[in-house]
Amino acid sequence: xxxxxxxxxGLKVVxxxxxxxxxxxxxxKPGKGQALYRTKLRNMITGLTLDRTFREGDAxxxxxxxxxxxxxxxxxxxxxHFMDNKTYEQIIINAESLGEAKNFLTDNLNVKxxxxxxxxxxxxxxxxxxxxxxxxxxxxxxxxxxxxxxxxTVETGYELRIPPxxxxxxxxxxxxxxxxxxxxxxx
Amino acid sequence: MRFLDFSRxxxxxxxxxxxxxxxxxxxxxxxxxxxxxxxxxxxAQGFFEVETPHRIPAxxxxxxxxxxxxxxxxxxxxxxxxxxxxxxxxxxxxxxxxRCWREGERGSQHIPEFTLLEWYHSGMDYLMLMEECATxxxxxxxxxxxxxxxxxxxxxxDLASPWERxxxxxxxxxxxDTSMEEALMNGLFDEIMVRDIEPSLGIRKPTFIYDYPAxxxxxxxxxxxxxxxxxxxxLYVGGLELANGFSELVDPEEQRRRFERENENRxxxxxxxxxMPEKFLEELREMPPSAGIALGIDRxxxxxxxxxxxxxxxxxxxxxL
Numbered sequence: 001x002x003x004x005x006x007x008x009x010g011l012k013v014v015x016x017x018x019x020x021x022x023x024x025x026x027x028x029k030p031g032k033g034q035a036l037y038r039t040k041l042r043n044m045i046t047g048l049t050l051d052r053t054f055r056e057g058d059a060x061x062x063x064x065x066x067x068x069x070x071x072x073x074x075x076x077x078x079x080x081h082f083m084d085n086k087t088y089e090q091i092i093i094n095a096e097s098l099g100e101a102k103n104f105l106t107d108n109l110n111v112k113x114x115x116x117x118x119x120x121x122x123x124x125x126x127x128x129x130x131x132x133x134x135x136x137x138x139x140x141x142x143x144x145x146x147x148x149x150x151x152x153t154v155e156t157g158y159e160l161r162i163p164p165x166x167x168x169x170x171x172x173x174x175x176x177x178x179x180x181x182x183x184x185x186x187x
Numbered sequence: 188m189r190f191l192d193f194s195r196x197x198x199x200x201x202x203x204x205x206x207x208x209x210x211x212x213x214x215x216x217x218x219x220x221x222x223x224x225x226x227x228x229x230x231a232q233g234f235f236e237v238e239t240p241h242r243i244p245a246x247x248x249x250x251x252x253x254x255x256x257x258x259x260x261x262x263x264x265x266x267x268x269x270x271x272x273x274x275x276x277x278x279x280x281x282x283x284x285x286r287c288w289r290e291g292e293r294g295s296q297h298i299p300e301f302t303l304l305e306w307y308h309s310g311m312d313y314l315m316l317m318e319e320c321a322t323x324x325x326x327x328x329x330x331x332x333x334x335x336x337x338x339x340x341x342x343x344x345d346l347a348s349p350w351e352r353x354x355x356x357x358x359x360x361x362x363x364d365t366s367m368e369e370a371l372m373n374g375l376f377d378e379i380m381v382r383d384i385e386p387s388l389g390i391r392k393p394t395f396i397y398d399y400p401a402x403x404x405x406x407x408x409x410x411x412x413x414x415x416x417x418x419x420x421x422l423y424v425g426g427l428e429l430a431n432g433f434s435e436l437v438d439p440e441e442q443r444r445r446f447e448r449e450n451e452n453r454x455x456x457x458x459x460x461x462x463m464p465e466k467f468l469e470e471l472r473e474m475p476p477s478a479g480i481a482l483g484i485d486r487x488x489x490x491x492x493x494x495x496x497x498x499x500x501x502x503x504x505x506x507x508l
Contacts, residue, residue: 005291027294031421031431033377034251
């Protein structure tokens with residue numbers, strides 16, 4: 001267990017059964033008063049930030065998060081199936097917990113699944129993934145009015161803007177951190 | 188030539204440069220000037236500087252101040268008990284600049300080993316002491332070459348007299364959405380103080396906030412006409428608490444009861460209780476009406492140098508040792 005005096009930036013603790021990370025910390029002690037530990041905490045599942053002040057003697061359970069290498073298998077409705085690379089155990093993560101990550105999952109993609117109390121709460125993707133363009137407009141040569149990029153949809157249903165010279169059926173590399181087009185893959 | 192440069196680099200690399208210490212040199216020079224100016228003020232006012240032991244059998248029992256053990260004894264949390272014994276013996280105007288230790292206090296405004304300026308003035312009460320405190324800070328500011336206006340935490344603070352005064356009760360009325368009495372009853376006094384009141388104190392001018400609830404001044408005299416409050420004040424500059432002073436309680440029986448109550452609180456919080464300072468209580472009987480105050484030197488330097496953290500005004504933080 002942690003106590004309030006262990007609080008510091010970056011510490012991960014359990015509050016109301018959710019894992020939180022301390023993003024701001026300040027120790028206060030108004031004249032002759034009790035020690036107060038003011039914090040901002042980010043919920044590691046929802047991303048929401050919370051302001052909380054703790055007192056001397058308050059105790060917390062450390063939020064132990066486990067990272068396990070897994071492979072993405074397939075999707076069934078809102079359920080995404082992953083397999084543990086070591087134990088071959090399969091787990092399901094729903095679309096909501098995946099957040100943006102679901103846009104970049106291709107079959108057999110290697111990811112790191114973050115677990116809190118054996119419950120998957122998110123995945124860490126490689127920085128770049130390759131996805132096939134399934135829908136985009138034709139590039140009209142000489143049409144410079146729309147200038148640069150055009151809308152496109154990739155196999156996961158994710159929509160982004162790509163350069164005019166990339167056509168349907170082509171494979172592109174996307175930067176998962178920004179969600180933007182990176183390069184065209186030559187096959 | 189190239190070879191020579193390379194060898195010189197190698198040599199430099201073997202000497203580990205302490206960058207934080209190098210960066211603080213100017214601040215520490217200023218700190219020395221401030222300390223000298225503080226001493227100048229007190230000598231000019233007819234005070235004399237005393238030194239009392241840092242290591243004592245037990246600190247004054249207070250609910251929220253924890254001492255660091257040193258063998259069977261403790262490092263003092265302030266020189267209050269010893270200095271009051273001197274006062275009782277007829278030392279009328281004394282000051283001390285010393286290191287004090289408080290367990291577990293660490294943040295951008297706290298360091299467990301810090302420097303306190305404490306002074307006592309026989310015959311004064313807390314209102315007169317506020318004036319003396321203001322004069323001290325004005326004198327030191329001018330001695331170290333600061334103007335009447337200083338900039339701290341992006342605010343321009345005017346040091347010219349008169350400084351602002353607000354009672355704790357008024358401050359709750361002005362800045363919080365609950366009264367002082369309600370806050371005490373709900374156990375939210377400190378939270379509201381930190382969140383709603385402190386940031387508003389000492390913004391344009393330094394501010395004295397005074398008449399603390401009786402239970403928040405274990406060693407202070409209660410106001411004769413309103414026993415619910417103690418004749419105690421705190422000085423804030425730019426939202427930062429700088430000094431704490433009060434009219435001293437000189438009734439040994441009352442003082443004993445207060446210490447017992449504080450120890451009771453400590454026991455309730457699962458903390459160690461401290462031995463009764465019997466010699467102090469015995470000699471308190473002889474102490475003339477006086478007022479005393481403790482001022483954080485590290486914080487005074489922070490304010491004068493507009494330092495964002497206490498780390499910037501000390502030579503070494505505990506983490507750097």
